[in-house]
Amino acid sequence: MTTLTLSKALNAGLRKAMENDPKVLIMGEDVGKLGGVFRITDGLQKDFGEARVIDTPLAESGIVGTAIGLALRGYRPVCEIQFDGFVFPAANQIVSQLAKMRYRSRGNVSLPVTIRIPCGGGIGAVEHHSESPEVLFAHTAGLRVVACADAADAYAMIQQSISCDDPVIFFEPKRRYWDKAEVDTVSGVSHAMPLDRAKVVLEGTDVTLLAYGPLVRTCLESALAARQDGRSIEVIDLRSLSPLDMETISASVRRTGRCVVAHEAPVYAGLGAEIAARVTEQCFYHLEAPVLRVGGFATPYPPSRLEDHYLPDLDRILDAVDRASGY
Amino acid sequence: MTVESGGATTAAQSFPSSQSLQPRETDQLVQLLTPEGERVEHPDYPLDLTAADIRAMYRDLVLVRRIDTEAISLQRQGELGIWASLLGQEAAQIGSGRALSPQDMVFPTYREHGVAWCRGIDPVKLLELYRGVSHGGWAPEEHKFHLYTIVIGSQTLHATGYAMGIQRDGAVGGDNAEAVIAYFGDGATSQGDVNEAFVWASVFNAPVVFFCQNNQWAISEPLEKQSRIPLYQRARGFGFPGLRVDGNDVLACYAVTKKAMQAAREGQGPTLIEAFTYRMGAHTTTDDPTRYRLASELEVWKLKDPIERVRAYLVRTGQAEPEFFAAVDAEAKEVGTRIREACRTMPDPPPLAIFDNVYAEPTSILREEREQYAAYLDSFEEAGR
Numbered sequence: 164m165t166t167l168t169l170s171k172a173l174n175a176g177l178r179k180a181m182e183n184d185p186k187v188l189i190m191g192e193d194v195g196k197l198g199g200v201f202r203i204t205d206g207l208q209k210d211f212g213e214a215r216v217i218d219t220p221l222a223e224s225g226i227v228g229t230a231i232g233l234a235l236r237g238y239r240p241v242c243e244i245q246f247d248g249f250v251f252p253a254a255n256q257i258v259s260q261l262a263k264m265r266y267r268s269r270g271n272v273s274l275p276v277t278i279r280i281p282c283g284g285g286i287g288a289v290e291h292h293s294e295s296p297e298v299l300f301a302h303t304a305g306l307r308v309v310a311c312a313d314a315a316d317a318y319a320m321i322q323q324s325i326s327c328d329d330p331v332i333f334f335e336p337k338r339r340y341w342d343k344a345e346v347d348t349v350s351g352v353s354h355a356m357p358l359d360r361a362k363v364v365l366e367g368t369d370v371t372l373l374a375y376g377p378l379v380r381t382c383l384e385s386a387l388a389a390r391q392d393g394r395s396i397e398v399i400d401l402r403s404l405s406p407l408d409m410e411t412i413s414a415s416v417r418r419t420g421r422c423v424v425a426h427e428a429p430v431y432a433g434l435g436a437e438i439a440a441r442v443t444e445q446c447f448y449h450l451e452a453p454v455l456r457v458g459g460f461a462t463p464y465p466p467s468r469l470e471d472h473y474l475p476d477l478d479r480i481l482d483a484v485d486r487a488s489g490y
Numbered sequence: 491m492t493v494e495s496g497g498a499t500t501a502a503q504s505f506p507s508s509q510s511l512q513p514r515e516t517d518q519l520v521q522l523l524t525p526e527g528e529r530v531e532h533p534d535y536p537l538d539l540t541a542a543d544i545r546a547m548y549r550d551l552v553l554v555r556r557i558d559t560e561a562i563s564l565q566r567q568g569e570l571g572i573w574a575s576l577l578g579q580e581a582a583q584i585g586s587g588r589a590l591s592p593q594d595m596v597f598p599t600y601r602e603h604g605v606a607w608c609r610g611i612d613p614v615k616l617l618e619l620y621r622g623v624s625h626g627g628w629a630p631e632e633h634k635f636h637l638y639t640i641v642i643g644s645q646t647l648h649a650t651g652y653a654m655g656i657q658r659d660g661a662v663g664g665d666n667a668e669a670v671i672a673y674f675g676d677g678a679t680s681q682g683d684v685n686e687a688f689v690w691a692s693v694f695n696a697p698v699v700f701f702c703q704n705n706q707w708a709i710s711e712p713l714e715k716q717s718r719i720p721l722y723q724r725a726r727g728f729g730f731p732g733l734r735v736d737g738n739d740v741l742a743c744y745a746v747t748k749k750a751m752q753a754a755r756e757g758q759g760p761t762l763i764e765a766f767t768y769r770m771g772a773h774t775t776t777d778d779p780t781r782y783r784l785a786s787e788l789e790v791w792k793l794k795d796p797i798e799r800v801r802a803y804l805v806r807t808g809q810a811e812p813e814f815f816a817a818v819d820a821e822a823k824e825v826g827t828r829i830r831e832a833c834r835t836m837p838d839p840p841p842l843a844i845f846d847n848v849y850a851e852p853t854s855i856l857r858e859e860r861e862q863y864a865a866y867l868d869s870f871e872e873a874g875r
Binding site for chain 2: 215220224228229230231232233234235236237238252255259260264266267269270271272304305307328359405406408409410
């Protein structure tokens, strides 16, 4: 076990993937000498060369579009989109091209492309640097959408995403880049939890609290605070947003009878809506309360001086837990 | 001071008149066979084709036109949902398609039926797509011909990325060198993706040829809605050569493509070829060109027909006998009959095929939906309906 920040764990995971498979490439803006604006690719160009760690021209559609071409040629490109709000110039290439190629080719073509997107708010950034667009991709058949929440998962999940034969949209919680955790860099990812499974990070009996990415830590802190009031909250890190691991979610809700979903993205038509619908279908006779959601408002992301109001924090999450418990 | 260095007083600063927007066909047009079927020499493009090669190209031109005609009829008869005709563009497609080496990779739009023919794709596979039976059923690597791309210009980036893969595989230069050709139209040159592909190909010196069939019309919008300069001149701003070829001259399209592909294979980077041609038919079978263009324009281009000039050349030079032309016509008839029958008898896929090939392995969500829908369908059978 090694103690690593989430960003260093991603770096180590990328390095491992590149060592294990010469077809793995990294491409994006400033990923070379600079190591990316968050330093996730730090040192990789120096060690693997400019042919494998490619500083691209500044155009997101070009990054994803050429990554598709490289994948057609047998490579496994890992694209870095610099910030969440910058992914939309690549929307056609991701949604209409990357996601659909296997389907339209009747399985003749695989596109093992990973697209890394630093996501979410809480860092006091200017606009377009704090968004949570995951549900737009979760709504697109053919993509896998995952979000890591801690360093150990970051290390394993980035490698699993790269070796996956489907395109993967990989969300990184940028305000957690500097959080440290113990990471097993020795055993190899074959021992890690499968990429499409959710993880119970804290067991509890009264309420199931679902989160992913940056809010997993907030939910854990909320659960620990609630424990002092004698309330036992089970926290689940979804990890995979598409597909959802409904087996793990439903098993938990059937025990607790209550479910709260938290995400930074707007509540309206967010992932929480899909989870609420599925939990209602699958756990109807076990529910003591409606599934509640807590998240961003139905507004654009606000100026950063207001983001503490927009982002669900410990108190807003516990408020939702209280409401769920009040039925 | 020249206009190109930012001269202060020239016409470059004022808006050009609509007259000056009209592309001049004579701008550096590479032509080896005139519309009348006269061979003309070009110093940069000596021709390495035998009489048999030219006869084979004539056959290709006639057959793909027949396939196209047949497909339009099938659409009119309700057998196809839609068809995008290549009428008028046969030479651009057969000339460039026959200039490729087997190892070269092609990225087409949805109108490259002639190039598909050159790559050995059964035309019936194209009909599948327009009938709504598949989204494109061939294996791209097997034919070195990627799936048709419908979102305009998207494939130019795929082509460029593929070319970057060729570089990484060390397949530039040498005997087995490879290159890529990306097809697109005049309208596509306004797309961001095409311009990004030009940037990428240029800065990475990727072995890719951009083959633009300028058929003068993007559905109803004429070329002057896309560009104030001849399209081939765009290449210069991106840092690689561009040229214009007579797109209705199969020999010239062959020669310029062959040379550009060879340059790409040798590591000289991209070339933009503007094949100056004309869309003789509608954009697709749903379009009505009488609403936006004059019939007189069509009459002018009919005189430049890509097939007639080859026929005239072969006859005049005694390189083909009447029996040859009769045999090609008979073969065209056979191909037409075959694909018509294949189209009419083509079954719909089974309903549960909807769920196939979304992911490498079906996800839990997909499995569940598939099972539920299968049970739903079964419930009708059980009820005897």
